[in-house]
Amino acid sequence: ELKVEQNPLFLSMQEGKNYTIYCNYSTTSDRLYWYRQDPGKSLESLFVLLSNGAVKQEGRLMASLDTKARLSTLHITAAVHDLSATYFCAVDHEGGGSQGNLIFGKGTKLSVKP
């Protein structure tokens, strides 16, 4: 059974600080996704990581994938209040096949304070 674990589950940061969210998964997969969810809203796709060593950056967020370690990280640089949200990682249940069946982590609730 594929398990996806995120940590931390809650993260309170000060503006301007850096931090990393970790996403570990239990079986082989070379597709990993990061989503953002604002309170009461839908999920918005942030990054799609499709191979070992993939790195994607958008603004103050950078995501990477190490398929050998079964680990993805979401790094936050110089956090600002607008980044406050819940961040989910999700792994393709079919291990990179065409099924598109994603298993989600429980999410990391990020709160950025002045």
Add this chain to the structure above:
Amino acid sequence: NAGVTQTPKFRILKIGQSMTLQCTQDMNHNYMYWYRQDPGMGLKLIYYSVGAGITDKGEVPNGYNVSRSTTEDFPLRLELAAPSQTSVYFCASSYPYSGNTGELFFGEGSRLTVL
């Protein structure tokens, strides 16, 4: 494009009632999904469909039924609603074929309360 559209956005049901959550997408995606989201639990897959006429169970299918008569529509039916079905339901679609990323596109969600 409207993307993935869900209705209703909010609904309160009494125990034992039935209802259908509607989902339609205009992106010509073959794959569609229903997830439920409970506080602090991430998203759990209820049912999914890889094309019209084909559906399959996900992780938590009990108490739900689906149908897929067209590419665009994927309704989720709750029979005999129970308090345990109080949740936020998300419909999603994707086009996970070779050369595509397989990422899911989500609707706005339907918040269901069973009392």
